[in-house]
Amino acid sequence: MARIAIDMDGVMADTTQQMIDWYTQRYGVEVDKATLYGLPEATGFPHDREVMRSFLFEPGFFRTKPVIKDSQEVIRALQDKHEVFIVSAAMEFPPSLGEKLEWLGEHFPFISWQNIVFCGSKSIVQADYMIDDHVKNLQPFKGQGLMFTAPHNVHVTDFRRVDTWQEVAGILL
CATH class of the missing domain: 3.40.50.1000 (HAD superfamily/HAD-like)
Incomplete structure (x- = not known):
């Protein structure tokens, strides 16, 4: 054992799909998961990394993944x-x-x-x-x-x- x-x-x-979903809901822009491959976490979106990391502090982000x-x-x-x-x-x-x-x-x-x-x-x-x-x-x-x-x-x-x-x-x- x-x-x-x-x-x-x-x-x-x-987490990646949750970021994509929340970004789409917030900004109306769909990001293809494949475009994020090879990039640091929370990057590759039209907004900067800090905007994306702010999702991690919002109520419901972790609960609804x-x-x-x-x-x-x-x-x-x-x-x-x-x-x-x-x-x-x-x-x-x-x-x-x-x-x-x-x-x-x-x-x-x-x-x-x-x-x-x-x-x-x-x-x-x-x-x-x-x-x-x-x-x-x-x-x-x-x-x-x-x-x-x-x-x-x-x-x-x-x-x-x-x-x-x-x-x-x-x-x-």
Whole structure:
């Protein structure tokens, strides 16, 4: 039985799609996800990065993110074979704490509160595997890092990459 740490934003919850949706609602301009590939997170929109980052502080942003395809089924299956923890560096955006907990309760009700970790730095995480979309979280990790593909990390080659939750299942189930 392995211990697996799973990031929320960009891995379970589709942050990029949420940015696109909120931008479209706010400014009436649709941005094609493909145009964001290879760009730093929250860039590639007609407005600057700070405008885009302001969404992260607005009520509802974290609560209404779309679920990434197949994450629910695969995480449930992982729990049957492994010790699974959801680990989110939520402290940067304190209003997100309650929203993230509510989001998990709605979309992943099978995950116990005892297996949810909200933290600042993920450098304290000890597990066999960490699935994350950010280099800054995988670099200090002592176990096997799995880089979940997101537009901002498509050029990263330092970690084993997983593009979908079905690929995660193929590795860990």
